[in-house]
Amino acid sequence: MNPYQPIPAEVVEIIAESPTITTYRFIPEQPIPFLTGQFVELTVPGVGEAPFTPSSDPAVADQMEISIMHVGKLTQHLRDKTEVGDMVGIRGPYGQGYPLDEFAGREILIVGGGVGLAPLRSLIYALLGEIERFKAVKIKFGARTPGDIIYKAEVEDWLNSDELELELTVDSDEDYPDWEGNVGVVTTIMDDPDLEIDSGVAVACGPPIMMKFATQKFLSMGYSPEQIYLSMEKNMSCGIGKCGHCGIGPYYVCKDGPVMTYDMLEKYSEVFE
Amino acid sequence: MKNYRLTAEQINKLIGARADRSRVLVPVQSEERVELEELDENYDAARAVDFFRPFDPLKSLVLSPFEKVAEFPHSSQTPDPAEVTLYGVKACSVNHLRLLDEIMLDEEIADSFYQARREKLFIISCDCQIVEDTCFCTEVGLAPHPTTGNFDLNIAHIEGEYLLTVGSERGGLFLEEIGLDLAEAGPETEQQLEEQRQRIAEEVAEKNQEFEIEEDIHRSVRSNRDAEVYREKAEDCVECGGCNLVCSSCYCFYLADRPEDQTSFSRFRLWDSCQFNAYARVAGDESPRPLLMQRIRHRIAHKFDYLEESMGFYGCVGCGRCISACPAGIDIRSLLAGVKQ
Incomplete structure (x- = not known):
């Protein structure tokens, strides 16, 4: 088997989530089953390849959704040039996802920021799929402004759900007079979560600076380092622990992570960093 | 492992027999250095036993510097390399295969391109006779003769005669096939070999005394991440990446796609260097190691801390190629000496 050969996949839907984030739905030529939190290498023909974590329900293998923030060459090309019907390439899935078996029976605190809600949506689908296995699920999510909150329909559902608890915050509501929620970075809504810390788990996914402060907060709340699950972003190129780029200490994020x-x-x- | 006595003539016969079976690469002494070249009919294989190690890193034969690895939308890239016999390489070159194998032949997902070439590589190594100023295998826990396997046959030159060691089943089968009628070496000759090996290893160690490298390099690299030496060497380094490219143990590569038309592309694998700022760059041009000092430290920490932790051995075989290659005269041994507390 050639590990560098992508599977062709058709773009079947493009959903604008926010001014900077778009969700693409793909149908690959063959199903690509994945575990929530694992990542894939997405190729835009002729531009290159980059790692993304699917944002769709891992129970669905014949389709995949990836939510993408347009910050680099490849993602800007996707925004400007890619249309429904175009073909891309997908390799994977790779790495270690969220260990749901280890989460079972425990109270889970999930903290997300910005495009970090993409992998977390997949996790939330997976948790909701077997919610009776988990003692409690509380989500704290921060975005830059109310307009930057993605997955508006799902977020509305989760806000009204009895099965989990979601709280939102924005860094600024300046141009959004209707915003009634919290204003401040995500760590400002992490106090008094009313959760069992000692037996719980804490999950963070978002920009590096948010993960850094969320981790500090988790530690100050009493979570031990082994209870804190981070979704790491590095320059994963080969995806299979060979090319060296995503090393952190003795680990390769592509193989030992991304979670x-x-x-x-x-x-x-x-x-x- | 069995040792046999071997004459100069038999060495040439043996290499000739390899040439009947495969492509053969041999060390050739050029004006400046020893290089690997195709075997030609006037080659004296016995004389080459004593040559210094070839400059070419052996990795280039198994992990190609530049190769097509995929085509999109559909690929016909199935590696099917010809068998290659590699003659006259030294223990340092052979030792690095231990690391490359560990990385590339990973049980979960093997690199099929590496795997195909590795299976077709027949290695006839030779004990070191010449110790150059850049040699430091003894400082990283290795020796100037095979100690970690990974060879099929090994030849040592001791006082007018040659000793052949069989290192693999494949090597043994080949010997049987060609029927050289070899006599087993007695305990006296083996004792002689042992003494010679010890003498040459001591010579390497003596040449490196001035650097005063700590025995537990892992410990010093790990505990002294803020060593001043990283800053000092960053002043001299010109970021050419030469140290990585000639390094036997460096295996990093990147994948680059070349568009063929609007919807198809070819994917190439190219060697990469962790000394380049773009190496670890993520979306939006952020780099976790923007300073050259951090990248030099990463190279050292990866080789002597991280790989030691994940593999149980260093990502450095002490071959000294990076010392010869560096245009700024940076000697990796002075980096290792500099982290000593």
Whole structure:
């Protein structure tokens, strides 16, 4: 088997989520089953390849959704040039996802920021799929402004759900007079979560700076490094632990991550860079 | 492992027999250095036993510097390399295969291109006779003779005669096939070999005394991440990446796609260097190691801390190629000496 050969996949839907984030729905030529939190390498023909974590329900294997923030060459090409019907390439899935078996029976605190809600949506689908296995699920999510909150329909559902608890915050509501929620970074809504800390787990996914402060907050709340699950972003190129690019200490994020516990990472200064 | 006595003539016969079966690459002494070249009919294989190690890193034969690895939408890339016999390489070159195998032949997902070439590589290594100023295998826990396997046959030159060691089943089968009628070496000759190996290893160690490298490099690299030496060397380094490219143990590569038309492309694998700022760059041009000092430290930490932790051995075989290649005169041993506390 050639590990560098992508599977062709057709773009079947393009959904604008926010001014900077778009969701693409793909149908690959053959199903690509994945575990929530694992990532894939997405190729835009002629432009290159980059790692993304699917944002769709892992129970669905014949389709995949990936939500993409347009910040680099490849993602800007996707925004400007890619249309429904175009073909892309997908390799994977790779790495370690969220260990749901280890989460079972425990109270889960999930903290997300910005495009970090993309992998977390997949996790939330997976949790909701077997919600009776988990003692409690509380989600704290932050965005830059109310307009930057993605997945508006799902977020509305989750806000009204009895099965989990979701709280939102925005860094600024300046141009949004209707916003009634919290204003401030996500760590400002993490106090008093009314959760069992000792037996619980804490999950963070978002920009590096948010993950850094969320991790500090988790630690101050009493979570130990082994209870903190971070979704790491590095320059994963080969995806299979060979090319060297995504190294953190003795680990390769593509193989040992992207979901990693903080005790694996805490002694390496580059973790949140 | 069995040792046999071997004459100069038999060495040439043996290499000739390899040429009947495969492509053969041999060390050739050029004006400046020893290089690997195709075997030609006037080649004296016995004389080459004593040559210094070839400059070419052996990795280039198994992990090609530049190769097509996929085509889109559909690929016909199935590696089917010809068998290659590699003659006259030294222990340092052979030792690095231990690391490459560990990375590339990973049980979960093997690199099929590496795997195909590795299976077709027949290695006839030779004990070191010449110790150059750049040699430091003994400082990284290795020796100037095979200690970690990974060879099929090995030849040592001791006082007018040659000793052949069989290192693999394949090597043994080949010997049987060609019927050289070899006599087994007695305990006295083996004792002689042992003494010679010890003498040459001591010579390497003596040449490196001035650097005063700590025995537990892993510990010093790990505990002294803020060593001043990283800043000092960053002043001299010109970021050419030469140290990575000639390094036997560096295996990093990147994948680059070349468009063929609007919807198809070819994917190439190219060697990469962790000394380049773009190496670890993520979306939006952020780099976790923007300073050259951090990248030099990463190279050292990866080789002597991280790989030691994940593999149980260093990502450095002490071959000294990076020392010869560096245009700024940076000697990796002075980096290792500099992290000593």
